[in-house]
Amino acid sequence: MTTTLTITRMAGQGDGVAEGEAGPVFVPLSLPGETVRGEVRDGRMDGAEILQPSPDRIAPVSPQYGDCGGCSLQHWAAGPYLAWKRDQVVATLARERIETEVEPTVAVPPGTRRRLALHARRLEDGRVVLGFKARKSWRLVEVNTCPVADPRLEATFPLLARLAGAFLEHPKSAPTLHVTWTLDGLDVDVTGVERRSGGLSADRQMQAIRVAGEGDLARLSLAGETLVMARQPRVAFGPATVPLPAGAFLQAVPEAEAAMTSRAVAAVKGAKTVADLFCGAGTFTFPLATVARVIAADASVAGIAALKVGIGSAKGMKAIEAQARDLFRRPLTPFDLKACEAIVFDPPRAGAIEQTAQIAASKASVVVGxxxxxxxxxxxxxxxxxxxxxxxxxxxxxxxLWSAHVELVGVFRR
Incomplete structure (x- = not known):
């Protein structure tokens, strides 16, 4: 049965919400104030017809819009879109009874993503395609152009499709190419290759290495293990140049990274010693070291090793002490943090409740989360x-950009 509804608000995952007879109805790709028509199934109206569009609706720029699950909000004008992201943060804090100043959302421009995770599949006609998952589906949407990607990454898509073919040896393999544009060119780490049957054969490894050479990749690795490296991929963190470990974490957009690190540095100014927890390869460590001595810790042995190499690449920094330590199992204690007047922590999505409890008991006067x-x-x-x-x-x-995802920087003072 076809139903006509009015969108009243946006849900946390970016779907419009209307009030139906049986309760809330989630309507993808809609906006507040719009009148929509379609069939409601299990509380959703997929493929809704927009009868009365919002004045905030704009033309999407991606040819995969509506099918690709990556950029589901590109039909929303920048002002209300960014305000909604801020509102999401305000509402989340309110659920923990926290009131504070929440600044306007920092925007990033299109064409700036230096990291992408591209899924690869072989079609029935033998052609290898790359793309992203469809909305709420395992189906692959082929992507030949991506408006959020750095154009230098986008230009490598044909090469990457050729490369992916080497990793589709086993029918159960579902390779994902984690591609990063670095100071030294393209770095590619491939995951999702079937291992139980013996892993990638020597012939297919040589095929992949040959394509990597033809495409002048800086490095090609398989689940973090280097297959071939023409040049060590490096990234810049503040004044330092750091070798990027294969498969290592890196902020996706340099402009977003700069917004976060600049706020962290401004917050800790005046402190003599700062702890950088969950430091990775030094995203915050090196900018912080321009104003204070830094104690850096992370579980990644490779990340800490890269950070230590980066120390020798920059001048004018304060001392950096780095250690590999699992901060979930062995969080730094108030004793470990006794010299730190300020602490910066950037944990994974699960947060860091154990480490936070130790920070709370420390004598630090400033904390940046x-x-x-x-x-x-x-x-x-x-x-x-x-x-x-x-x-x-x-x-x-x-x-x-154009997703429901939002990151943040919070500054705490005693």
Whole structure:
């Protein structure tokens, strides 16, 4: 049965929400105030006809819009879109009874993503295609152009499709190419290759290495193990140049990284010693070291090794002490942090409740929390607030353009 509804608000995952007879109805690709028509199934109206569009609706720029699951909000004008992301942060904090200044969302321009995860499949006609998952589906949407990607990455898509063919040896293989544009060119790490049957054969490895050479890849690796490296891929963190470990974490957009690191540095100025927890290869460590001595810790042995190499690449920094340590199993204690007047922590999506409890018991007067998950940030923030900190301000950062994802930087002071 066809139903006509009015969208009243946006849900957390970016779908419009209307009030139907049986309760809320989620309508993908719609906007507040719009009148839509379609069939409701299991509380969703997929493929809705827009009868009355919102004045905030704009023309999408991606040819895969509506099918690809990556950029589902590109039909929304920038002003209300960015305001909605800020509102998401405000609402998430409110659920933990936290009130603070939430700044306007920091925007990033299109064409700036230096990292992509491209899925590869072989079609029935033998052609290898790359793309992203469809909305709420395992189906692959072929992508030949991507408006959020750095144009230098986008230009390599034909080469990457050729490369992917080498990793489709086993019918159960579902390769994902994690591609990164670095100071030294393209770095590719491939995951999702069937291993139980013996892994990638020597012939297919040689095929992949040959294509990597023809395409002048800086490095090609398989699940973090280097297959061939023409040049060590490097990235710049503040004044340092750091060798990027194969398969290592890196912020997706340099402009978003700069927005977050600049706010962290500004917050800790005046401190003599700063802890950088979950430091990776030094995203925040090196900018922080321009103003203070830094104690850096992360579980990644390869990341800490890269950070130590990077120390020798820059001049004018304060001392950096780096250690490989699992901060979930062995968080730094108040004793370990006794010299730190300020602490910066940037945990994975799950947050860092154990480490946060130790930070709360430390003598640090300033804490900067960086998060890709407002829910776990709010949970961890509550621990700090109950220990006597005040959340001074939060800055949302739109690192993943036209998605429902939002990152943030929060500054706490005792």
């Amino acid at each position: 960086v998060s890709c998950n407002p829910q776990t940030f709010a949970r961890d923030a509550r621990v700090l607030i109950e220990a006597g900190f005040r959340l001074e301000r939060v800055t949302p950062v739109d690192q993943f």
